[in-house]
């Protein structure tokens with residue numbers, strides 16, 4: 359993948375620097391960003407140095423203090439905005455007993471009310487809208503499960519083994535043909551879309567980039583490990599039923615079986631994963647470290663919130679009432 | 681604290697080694713409150729019509745609410761049921 363297109367002053371300066379030799383003095387300040395879009399793409403690219411990198415960027419930039427400094431400035435904005443939104447949506451737990459955590463977390467996720475993109479695809483979306491949705495979704499699905507992988511070495515025994523049990527299934531249970539990222543790749547190709555990693559980043563909406571960034575942010579900061587797992591739990595717990603709706607919508611529109619299969623796989627897989635994420639990962643972690651309970655909800659909120667914002671933004675563009 | 685005699689079969693639910701609690705052996709079958717039954721490992725399930733289904737993943741979720749569209753597997757439908765109709 360090549361560096362994406364800059365979307366403002368900061369990303370322009372950052373990407374220009376990244377094309378140079380590492381070690382070149384870069385004086386960058388997150389504060390020069392024009393707007394949320396400029397910040398989102400700059401942060402997205404600075405995270406991407408930790409995943410697959412860019413063909414036109416020297417790999418040594420990954421640990422450049424200059425880039426990390428800009429990244430930290432952007433993360434500060436991301437985190438404070440996220441916490442501000444979370445403050446208005448804190449769970450109303452009747453107790454903080456860890457025995458109630460599984461139920462409270464499932465209830466918190468279920469009580470969240472947002473626009474349903476899957477319902478729209480199921481019954482109304484046009485082929486062109488659905489193609490656009492797949493392109494937008496590809497930014498995450500082509501690196502599906504990777505952001506939670508950062509958390510593994512940061513966990514104690516029980517939650518670590520449980521997270522690996524879940525991730526193993528995301529990564530195809532050892533079979534590359536079953537790797538979820540790869541199922542999506544095959545689905546994109548069959549649908550006549552590009553499938554290389556990062557193919558559609560230049561057209562990614564700001565909410566899509568932000569949702570990607572939140573996942574990397576939570577995954578890459580050890581202090582937020584419980585939030586990363588709360589995010590995972592909410593993601594899995596809001597997947598089975600919407601995936602079935604997506605599969606039905608894609609069938610209605612005559613999409614090829616490969617892309618339908620990606621969603622069908624998620625109906626069944628995520629019915630398992632949601633139980634593992636809540637009961638075997640989040641709950642035992644909080645049992646061991648009770649102060650992490652609130653972070654689990656923060657992460658769950660981050661997932662629900664960023665998913666809503668992606669859906670609302672696209673539905674609005676399409677002139678659909680959500 | 682005394683170590684467990686080596687010839688004594690370990691109790692899988694309360695394994696203690698050298699005074700340090702060891703993580704409990706995880707169960708093979710788990711009943712999730714208001715949800716499916718989790719099943720670890722390879723298994724063949726015969727449904728009510730006599731059809732057989734082989735598990736395809738390390739952990740499978742078997743529907744207990746009887747409303748799944750992908751029986752015998754759970755598809756999350758239990759969450760759409762009123763609480764008193766959930767398993």
Ligand code: FES
Pocket residue numbers: 715716717742743744745746747748753754755756757758759
């Ligand atoms: S238990 Fe989940 S659908 Fe029946």
Ligand SMILES: [Fe+2]
Pocket residue numbers: 502528538624627
């Ligand atoms: Fe997946």
Ligand SMILES: [Fe+2]
Pocket residue numbers: 528594627628631
């Ligand atoms: Fe999953």
